Amino acid sequence: xxxxxxxxxxxxxxxxxxxxxxxxxxxxxxxxxxxxxxxxxxxxxxxxxxxxxxxxxxxxxxxxxxxxxxxxxxxxxxxxxxxxxxxxxxxxxxxxxxxxxxxxxxxxxxxxxxxxxxxxxxxxxxxxxxxxxxxxxxxxxxxxxxxxxxxxxxxxxxxxxxxxxxxxxxxxxxxxxxxxxxxxxxxxxxxxxxxxxxxxxxxxxxxxxxxxxxxxxxxxxxxxxxxxxxxxxxxxxxxxxxxxxxxxxxxxxxxxxxxxxxxxxxxxxxx
Amino acid sequence: xxxxxxxxxxxxxxxxxxxxxxxxxxxxxxxxxxxxxxxxxxxxxxxxxxxxxxxxxxxxxxxxxxxxxxxxxxxxxxxxxxxxxxxxxxxxxxxxxxxxxxxxxxxxxxxxxxxxxxxxxxxxxxxxxxxxxxxxxxxxxxxxxxxxxxxxxxxxxxxxxxxxxxxxxxxxxxxxxxxxxxxxxxxxxxxxxxxxxxxxxxxxxxxxxxxxxxxxxxxxxxxxxxxxxxxxxxxxxxxxxxxxxxxxxxxxxxxxxxxxxxxxxxxxxxxxxxxxxxxxxxxxxxxxxxxxxxxxxxxxxxxxxxxxxxxxxxxxxxxxxxxxxxxxxxxxxxxxxxxxxxxxxxxxxxxxxxxxxxxxxxxxxxxxxxxxxxxxxxxxxxxxxxxxxxxxxxxxx
Numbered sequence: 001x002x003x004x005x006x007x008x009x010x011x012x013x014x015x016x017x018x019x020x021x022x023x024x025x026x027x028x029x030x031x032x033x034x035x036x037x038x039x040x041x042x043x044x045x046x047x048x049x050x051x052x053x054x055x056x057x058x059x060x061x062x063x064x065x066x067x068x069x070x071x072x073x074x075x076x077x078x079x080x081x082x083x084x085x086x087x088x089x090x091x092x093x094x095x096x097x098x099x100x101x102x103x104x105x106x107x108x109x110x111x112x113x114x115x116x117x118x119x120x121x122x123x124x125x126x127x128x129x130x131x132x133x134x135x136x137x138x139x140x141x142x143x144x145x146x147x148x149x150x151x152x153x154x155x156x157x158x159x160x161x162x163x164x165x166x167x168x169x170x171x172x173x174x175x176x177x178x179x180x181x182x183x184x185x186x187x188x189x190x191x192x193x194x195x196x197x198x199x200x201x202x203x204x205x206x207x208x209x210x211x212x213x214x215x216x217x218x219x220x221x222x223x224x225x226x227x228x229x230x231x232x233x234x235x236x237x238x239x240x241x242x243x244x245x246x247x248x249x250x251x252x253x254x255x256x257x258x259x260x261x262x263x264x265x266x267x268x269x270x271x
Numbered sequence: 272x273x274x275x276x277x278x279x280x281x282x283x284x285x286x287x288x289x290x291x292x293x294x295x296x297x298x299x300x301x302x303x304x305x306x307x308x309x310x311x312x313x314x315x316x317x318x319x320x321x322x323x324x325x326x327x328x329x330x331x332x333x334x335x336x337x338x339x340x341x342x343x344x345x346x347x348x349x350x351x352x353x354x355x356x357x358x359x360x361x362x363x364x365x366x367x368x369x370x371x372x373x374x375x376x377x378x379x380x381x382x383x384x385x386x387x388x389x390x391x392x393x394x395x396x397x398x399x400x401x402x403x404x405x406x407x408x409x410x411x412x413x414x415x416x417x418x419x420x421x422x423x424x425x426x427x428x429x430x431x432x433x434x435x436x437x438x439x440x441x442x443x444x445x446x447x448x449x450x451x452x453x454x455x456x457x458x459x460x461x462x463x464x465x466x467x468x469x470x471x472x473x474x475x476x477x478x479x480x481x482x483x484x485x486x487x488x489x490x491x492x493x494x495x496x497x498x499x500x501x502x503x504x505x506x507x508x509x510x511x512x513x514x515x516x517x518x519x520x521x522x523x524x525x526x527x528x529x530x531x532x533x534x535x536x537x538x539x540x541x542x543x544x545x546x547x548x549x550x551x552x553x554x555x556x557x558x559x560x561x562x563x564x565x566x567x568x569x570x571x572x573x574x575x576x577x578x579x580x581x582x583x584x585x586x587x588x589x590x591x592x593x594x595x596x597x598x599x600x601x602x603x604x605x606x607x608x609x610x611x612x613x614x615x616x617x618x619x620x621x622x623x624x625x626x627x628x629x630x631x632x633x634x635x636x637x638x639x640x641x642x643x644x645x646x647x648x649x650x651x652x653x654x655x656x657x658x659x660x661x662x663x664x665x666x667x668x
Contacts, residue, residue, distance in 0.1 A: 055563040056437070056549065058444045059288045065431055078561045103286055103548040108562030130548070132289040134273075155290035162289070180290055181449030 003096040003124050004149060004172040007046060008207050008229060017220075017266040018173075018230025020209060021237050021259060022049040022100070024067040025084050026076030028245035033071075035248075036241070036255060037088055043256045044263025047096040048088070049127070049232055052081045054102040059129035061184030063235040066242060078105060082121050089122035098125035098151060098172065106139065115142040125149035125172040133165050140169055151175050154208075158196060167203030174200060176228065178212040184235045189213040197227055217265035224268060233262055274303045277465035280588060282581035285464040287444070287551045294451035299466040301371045306473075311370065315363055315474075322395065323351050323358045325477065329485035329643070334612040335629065339636040343628055344494070345615070345646040346482050346510060355618065355648030356506045357388035357459060360474035365392040367470075368455035375399040375454035379443040381408055381436030381502070382573030382620065383415025384648050385459030390424035400424040403442045407434040408572045415652050433566045436576050440550055460503025461580035464551030468580050475509030482643060483513045490641060496631065498523045499645040500623040501594065502538065502574035504583045506647035515591060524583060525623045527569035528596035538567035538574050541587055541594045554581040570599035570660060571619035571653070597623040597630075603660055605629055606650060618648035619656065 011018055021040045026033050037048065051057075053071040057064060085097060099118070106114040106128065118126060126148055131139060133152065143150045149172030154163065156177055166174055176196075178189030189212060200208060210223055211232035220231050237255060244251035273296070277284055285295055305311040319325040327350050332343040348356035368376060376398050380386030386402045393400035402419055406428045409416055416426055432438035440463075447456040461468040461475070486494055497514060499507035501524040514520045526539035540555040547556035549564055557565040557577035567577040586592040597605075602619060605626035609617050617625060621644070628644045650657070 055432070055565075056441050058441050059448070061445070062431075072563075104556070104558065104562040104564070106562075107546075107548050107553075108558065108560075129288055130286050130551075132285060132287060132292050134277075134285050134292065153289050155288075157290060157293050159293070162292075177290065179449075180451070182445045187449070 003094060004047070006094070007096055011046060015268045017224045017228070017268065018046045018207070018209060019044055019263040019266045020047045020049050020230060020232045021045050022051065022232055022234030023238060023241070024051040024053055024064065024071050025081045026053060026071035026074055027067045027238070027241055028070045029074035030076065030080060030084065032245070032248060034084065034087060035252065039252050039256050040259055041092060041095065043259040045259065046230070047098065049098045049100060050085065052078060052099055052101040052105055054105060057102060059182055061182040061186065061235065063185070063238050063242065064183050067238045070245070078109070082117055085121050085123060096124045097122065098127060099123055100127045100129060103128050103131045111138055111142050115146040115148055118148050119146040123148065125151045127151035127153070127175060129153065133162065136169070153177060154196065154200065156180060156193060156196070160199065163196065163199045164203060167200055167206070170204065170206050173207045173209045173229070175232065176208045176210045178210055178214060183212055185213055185215045185239065187213055189219060191222060191226065192228070194226060201227065217261060220262065220265040224266065230266060273465060274299055275466060275469055279468070279582040279585035282552070282554050282584045283465055283468060284553050285551065286548045286553065287464050288448055290448055291451060294447070295464055295466065297371060298367065301367050302466055302470050305367060305370060311366060314366055318362045319359065319477065323362065325351070326481045327351055329482060329489065332613050335608060336632060339632050340639040341632040342641045343632065344486065344641065344643045346478060346643060348478065348506065348645060348647050349615070349617065349621070349649035353384070353388045353391050354651065355384040355388065356475065356478060356509060357385045358391065359477055359509070360471050360505065361388040361392045361457060363474035364455070364457045364470065365396050365398060368398065368457070369396060371455065373453055373455040375450065376457050377401055377403070377443050377446050377450070377454050378457045378459065379403045379436065379439035380459065381439070381575055382571065382618070383408070383412040383419065383652060384573060384618070386419045386424065387415050389457055390419040390422040393424065394422040401427055403427050403429050403439040403446070405429045405434040405436060405439050408436065408439070411572050411656060412652055435572065437564065437567065444551070460505040461508045461582060462503040462550060462552060462554070462578060468552070468582055471505050472508045472512060472582065475505050476512045478506065478509035478645065479511060479513030482510055486641070486643060492641070493517055493520050494641040494643045496521045496523060496640065496642045497645070498525060498624045498628050498642060500525045500574060500620045500647060501579060501583060502527070502576050502620065504580040506645050508580065508582060510645040511592060522592040523627065524592055524594045525627045526594060526596045527571060527574040527602070527623055528598040529568040529570070531598055532596060536568035537596065538569040538576055539596045540577060540579050541583065542596055546584070549578055552581050554578050555584045570602060570656060571623070573618065573620040574623065595627060597626045599660070601626040603657060606657060615646070616650040617646055618650045619653040621645070621647045622650070
């Protein structure tokens with residue numbers, strides 16, 4: 001069963017795009033983080049992108065860096081992250097779950113062991129932000145063996161060669177970057193280069209999800225008009241956790257409202 | 272495809288976000304073409320001689336070896352303009368930045384020596400300069416912070432994580448991810464993603480080249496031992512490079528054992544040799560059981576880094592270089608000894624190498640041997656750190 005394929009087919013029928021929230025597992029703690037997942041799904045999350053906390057997240061801005069630290073402070077570790085995902089998988093058997101994980105976590109565990117555990121846990125995709133195509137071969141080998149989708153990031157400076165390789169190896173979805181730099185809402189997203197979109201679409205049917213700096217519903221609507229299949233929103237949600245993590249109810253309400261609003265902007269036409 | 276080999280054996284590579292790959296290719300291309308450009312190479316040569324002050328002397332220590340048959344020579348990178356070997360390679364990288372038409376320089380610094388060298392060359396070549404430095408290091412190395420500011424650099428304090436070199440490196444990479452089109456990231460050591468370890472090595476080779484000529488002029492033979500401290504490892508690679516093929520010369524890299532390898536408070540990743548992926552490369556890394564990067568420790572902020580350049584791991588695996596470690600205590604003792612007996616104030620980084628040379632010398636005082644220590648920098652920047660350390664130990668008289 002390919003949960004991404006099922007999801008995108010389903011969304012296409014409903015004339016909706018995919019809304020994927022991103023949070024760091026265990027922020028602000030294991031239990032609250034599980035409750036946040038419930039809130040995300042209840043309010044419209046179509047898929048989940050979950051970050052395994054890392055000490056040195058170089059592709060992330062300050063909001064997600066702090067989120068990693070909160071998670072560490074609450075005692076989270078890699079094994080607990082797998083347990084966390086297992087719980088979600090049991091509760092929500094059909095939702096696609098992707099993880100974002102820095103290379104050293106995988107390398108440390110052993111690449112084969114890591115992908116094997118992903119498969120056992122019911123993870124659908126792995127995105128490694130600090131492994132470019134040049135170094136991906138060994139990760140791709142085990143991803144394929146264990147039937148895990150490999151998510152590749154297509155940056156705005158991608159040339160023909162990069163686009164060809166991403167189209168060839170990327171499965172599940174392709175992560176299109178809204179801009180250069182690191183994650184965060186401080187620098188606003190810009191609409192992607194239409195040439196890049198058209199080249200990606202020519203080469204592959206894999207859906208395109210756009211991420212980095214996306215927090216505005218009008219932007220999302222404009223994005224969908226140019227053929228993007230959905231969005232990934234991280235920092236804008238994590239900012240709510242940062243602001244309200246000491247007041248659970250306020251935090252849940254605030255995240256719920258935000259997610260509902262963001263999801264609404266991905267609905268192209270009411271059925 | 273890269274133009275040059277991006278690995279040293281199994282170590283090295285380019286582990287960065289995809290967005291930075293074109294910038295790394297551009298840098299590699301500029302470096303490869305510049306190596307064939309006589310005018311470019313002449314410019315480097317000119318600046319090394321007339322701005323930096325090369326060649327640096329090879330000084331025979333006359334007092335610390337008394338009563339032994341050992342001769343210790345110091346390669347005096349402390350006398351280079353800027354006060355450390357760092358000046359050698361910033362000249363090359365800054366000229367590469369100009370070649371790539373980039374007008375902004377990003378750098379990170381721990382002890383401040385790479386920051387000072389970067390600020391100097393940016394001032395000379397009229398390049399805009401911003402330097403990331405951990406808050407903890409800013410406090411430890413205030414004098415160098417002042418130097419950088421005077422030369423027009425913008426210092427950006429890093430308050431995340433350990434507030435040391437490790438986090439400054441992360442912030443500099445983050446900055447570069449958003450500014451690569453107009454900025455060049457001037458990495459200060461033989462670490463980071465390809466092509467940095469190769470480029471920095473090329474520009475530091477001058478140390479070994481001069482040393483070989485000087486020791487042959489002064490002694491007529493090769494030394495028995497060459498010792499250099501290792502944080503990222505640029506001064507060590509610099510002096511080792513020209514002797515790697517001369518197998519009769521033993522090469523020793525000295526890592527900081529900090530408060531002791533057993534305490535975990537050290538900066539010696541090669542002592543445990545746990546390989547991982549961090550700061551754009553596959554190399555030896557201090558990490559916990561789950562792969563989270565651990566905090567390093569050294570009295571010397573220039574060595575306070577949880578990883579090491581990939582070529583050093585390769586050289587260790589091939590048994591060409593032996594890697595040892597020296598504690599904070601031992602380094603401070605060597606610092607004091609060199610000050611009192613030779614009238615030279617060494618950087619705390621270099622004091623680790625001196626400490627190991629003295630250890631070897633004292634092991635067998637009758638053995639006739641020639642040791643060369645790369646005195647990678649001067650110690651003015653470390654005076655307050657040393658004073659505080661000695662006060663705490665109640666040793667200061």
